[in-house]
Amino acid sequence: MRERTRMTPARSHGPRAALDVIGIGFGPANLALALCLEEQPPSIDGRPLQSLFLERKASYEWHPDMLLEGAEIQVPFLKDLVTLRNPQSHFTFLNYLRLHGRLLDFVNLRRWFPTRLEFNDYYRWVAAQLADRVRYGRAVESVLPVAQEAPVDAGGGTVELLQVTARHLETDRLEEYRTRNLVVATGGVPYIPPGIDVAAAAKVFHSQGFLQQVRRHFPQADAPYRFLVVGSGQSAAEIFQYLFSHYPNAAVTAALRRFAYKPADESEFVNEIYSPAMTDLFFALPEAERCYLKNAHADTNYSAVDLELIRSIFRALYEMKVKGDTRVRVRSLVELRQVEQNGSGLVAKLWNRAEGRMECLEADGVVLATGFHRPPRHPLLAGLAEHLLVKADGEYQVGRDYRVASLPGFAPGIYLQGFCESTHGLSDSVLSVLPIRSREIADSLGGALVHAALADPQAPPRTAALAGLRELAEPVLELPIDLDRPRAMEVGELPPSPPEGREGGWGDAGGDPIDAGKLRDTSEPQGRYRANRAAGSSSS
Ligand SMILES: Cc1cc2nc3c(=O)[nH]c(=O)nc-3n(C[C@H](O)[C@H](O)[C@H](O)COP(=O)(O)OP(=O)(O)OC[C@H]3O[C@@H](n4cnc5c(N)ncnc54)[C@H](O)[C@@H]3O)c2cc1C
Ligand SMILES: NC(=O)c1ccc[n+]([C@@H]2O[C@H](COP(=O)([O-])OP(=O)(O)OC[C@H]3O[C@@H](n4cnc5c(N)ncnc54)[C@H](OP(=O)(O)O)[C@@H]3O)[C@@H](O)[C@H]2O)c1
Numbered sequence: 001m002r003e004r005t006r007m008t009p010a011r012s013h014g015p016r017a018a019l020d021v022i023g024i025g026f027g028p029a030n031l032a033l034a035l036c037l038e039e040q041p042p043s044i045d046g047r048p049l050q051s052l053f054l055e056r057k058a059s060y061e062w063h064p065d066m067l068l069e070g071a072e073i074q075v076p077f078l079k080d081l082v083t084l085r086n087p088q089s090h091f092t093f094l095n096y097l098r099l100h101g102r103l104l105d106f107v108n109l110r111r112w113f114p115t116r117l118e119f120n121d122y123y124r125w126v127a128a129q130l131a132d133r134v135r136y137g138r139a140v141e142s143v144l145p146v147a148q149e150a151p152v153d154a155g156g157g158t159v160e161l162l163q164v165t166a167r168h169l170e171t172d173r174l175e176e177y178r179t180r181n182l183v184v185a186t187g188g189v190p191y192i193p194p195g196i197d198v199a200a201a202a203k204v205f206h207s208q209g210f211l212q213q214v215r216r217h218f219p220q221a222d223a224p225y226r227f228l229v230v231g232s233g234q235s236a237a238e239i240f241q242y243l244f245s246h247y248p249n250a251a252v253t254a255a256l257r258r259f260a261y262k263p264a265d266e267s268e269f270v271n272e273i274y275s276p277a278m279t280d281l282f283f284a285l286p287e288a289e290r291c292y293l294k295n296a297h298a299d300t301n302y303s304a305v306d307l308e309l310i311r312s313i314f315r316a317l318y319e320m321k322v323k324g325d326t327r328v329r330v331r332s333l334v335e336l337r338q339v340e341q342n343g344s345g346l347v348a349k350l351w352n353r354a355e356g357r358m359e360c361l362e363a364d365g366v367v368l369a370t371g372f373h374r375p376p377r378h379p380l381l382a383g384l385a386e387h388l389l390v391k392a393d394g395e396y397q398v399g400r401d402y403r404v405a406s407l408p409g410f411a412p413g414i415y416l417q418g419f420c421e422s423t424h425g426l427s428d429s430v431l432s433v434l435p436i437r438s439r440e441i442a443d444s445l446g447g448a449l450v451h452a453a454l455a456d457p458q459a460p461p462r463t464a465a466l467a468g469l470r471e472l473a474e475p476v477l478e479l480p481i482d483l484d485r486p487r488a489m490e491v492g493e494l495p496p497s498p499p500e501g502r503e504g505g506w507g508d509a510g511g512d513p514i515d516a517g518k519l520r521d522t523s524e525p526q527g528r529y530r531a532n533r534a535a536g537s538s539s540s
Contacts, residue, residue, distance in 0.1 A: 018161050018178035019050045021413075021445055024140045024380065026055035028062060029185035029417040031123060032081045032434035033441055034130050035091055039082075040439070042446025049445060052177065054138040054166050060127035062120045065211040066235065068242050072113040074234070074264070074306065075274075075431045080119075081126055084276065085435035091129070096122045138166040138175065143182060144383040145410070159387065160411045181445055184380060185417035188372025188429065193230075195338045196368065201346060204339050207235040207369040218247070218365060225250040228348050228363040230336045232256040234264075236369030237305040241313050243367075244328045253361065254330045255350055261313070261330075264304035265297075273297050273425065274432035282425035283400050294426060301426055302371065334359070339366055374419050374429065381414065388414065398423055401444035402437070413448045415441050 021037075023030040030053050041048035057064075078084070080093035089095070093114070097103040106114075114122075127134065146161040164177045190206040198204050205213040218225050227250055229240045236254065244252045265271075272278060273293075282290060320328055331350070337358065338349040348361045376395040381388065387410035389397040396416070397405040402424070404414040417437065421428040 018180055019052050020044070020179070020449055021049065021051045021181040021183060022162075022164050022177055022179040023051065023053040023183040023185060024164070025184070025186040026053045026060065026127070026134050026136075027185060027187050028081065028123060028431055028434055029437075030183060031060075031127055031130070033183060033185070033417070033438040034133050035081050035126060036085065036435070036438035036442045038130060038133070039086065039089060039091070040442065042442055042449065044446070044449045049449060051133060053134045054140050054164070054177075055134055055136050056139040056169070058137045058169075060124045060136075062116070062123050063208070064120075065209045065213075066207065066238070067117050067120060067211065068238050069117070071116045071238050072306070073116055073119045073431070074113070076112040077114050077119075079432055079434075080122065082435050084433075085439050091126050093119075093122050096125050135166075137169045139169055140164055140166045140380060141174070142383055143380055145387065145412075146178065158409045158411070162384075162412050179412070181413040181415070181448060183415040183417060183441060184378055184419070186378070186380070187418060188374050190368070191371045191373045192368060193336055193370055196336065198368070201339060201341050203346060203364060204366040205368065207231075207239055207367060210239055210367060214243075214365070214367075221247060222249055223247070225365060226345075226363045227252045228255060228361060228366045229253070229369060230255045230366065231369035231371065232258050232261050232305070233303045233369060233371060234305050234309075235371075237261055237309050237313060239367050239369050241309065241316070244316065249327070251327045253363075255334045255336060255348075256330065256332050257335045257353070258303065259332050261305045261310045262299060262303065263307040263310055265300050270297065270300060273300065274427045274430070276433045276436040279424050279427065279433060279437075280400075283423060290422065290425075294421065297426060301430060336368075374421070378416070378419060384414065395422060402441055403444055403448075413445060415444070417441070
């Protein structure tokens, strides 16, 4: 039986018995933040900020069940985790290529858009170097305010710390962590259209789990399966193409609510909507103008498909027509309303918008490439609801620094990554501004922590509290992270050379991940770094 999450506030041992920041989720957003904190850590009384990230997956993977062969990323590779913030970083995509011996080959490709497989590998390479800052296989279940043992104000209403409870998915046990700040970056939740019960029919599944589900339920490549793919966004188009190419005898139908696959507008002026400067402009606009702008350009990202992919699908369908092959078709103006089990098969009910009637379509598998939603109020923050400010439209009141406004007496900073599209613009849920946004959040965290330190005149110097911090920040059940190692790297500084015999560098291809604790020891002579830098410039 699963342990229940305790919903009563925990007792505090004091404000220093905690990490400075816990990040929930370790997708690209919090990976970029972890990297920023690693390279340019805000310091509090001379010590670097102490952070930890909790990730549900067992290892670093970026949308693993959509890593379809040939699928490319939809931002230029220069929008990696760091280049826009610090092009001289060790952690750029170009340096990843160099260390993996592919830089010149990549140049020869003349492509701005690497495959998702390669970019995932790049993310994994970065994540491996930050391994001691992350705990994988931890699903965060609740966040609660920690009640103070000795109330600071007369009413006893001050909250300085948060208790984060995570389930260790391998052992099924609960772990508790304390933190002064929280950064929530848990990504979108699969959107399942009303009327569809995915729990009731195993062969109806969302694109998020596509590869795993399709391989499990449809293992025979030459079988005459009948597939229905719902949606007209990038996921739907990629899955449609995958199914008709990988299952040469399958009948594959694409169900589009709109008329046709529509290309994503990537033209230069329009694309400026994803530039970091746009976040300032967008945030400063009156709400009605933000809404107008977001709606006017939503189709640069949502329900939009890469033009090359559209052309490739059209060409493939044309070639089938030439051969008289009718197994693959695109149905326009139909909306999925229901799916029923019918013996071992399925019946999908589609609302035909052109004819104003319901039609039935038999299928063996239904893939819901129906997108994602991001709840305006994150369920994990439910336990903090009485402290957080909410606008009239029901969304949190979020500052330019992505921090949720809170009532007086609530000190912890709650930051949101990927949940601020309505206030910060369309770049919020994608990769475009990650390096800049992480710098902004890191700066805000630094400011918030310095502020907290100054506000507590009784507090011993934070550096002196480190030994205690290390012990008390442990979860109830698990291993310590190394909190007091020297870690920070300066902007543009290169990490130390790989150990003897590892000429290929520190990357995954070379074997073990980097020991991130070695990234900076300012007492170390700098000569090795210089030698390494010289070697680097000669190879590129
Ligand atoms: C298939 C696909 C391809 C995409 N490609 C691009 C692209 O090329 N370019 C682009 O700009 N955008 C792309 N996007 C948009 C996408 O939102 C971003 O790429 C990116 O994933 C956003 O990063 P994130 O960290 O905010 O969210 P996510 O990548 O979704 O990461 C969130 C993480 O939080 C973890 N998590 C969730 N809940 C918990 C919990 N309770 N406890 C612990 N961990 C938790 C999840 O396991 C996950 O690892 C793509 C989206 C999809 C679905
Ligand atoms: N290779 C890549 O880089 C890659 C791959 C996949 C996804 N992505 C990114 O991931 C994000 C999400 O893309 P996505 O394609 O997953 O989602 P999406 O763009 O939000 O598209 C969801 C689609 O589902 C349709 N839909 C919803 N309910 C429906 C119903 N009941 N019947 C029929 N259709 C229905 C919508 O129709 P309407 O159009 O009518 O609203 C829409 O076309 C985007 O940022 C995208 O760029 C990137």
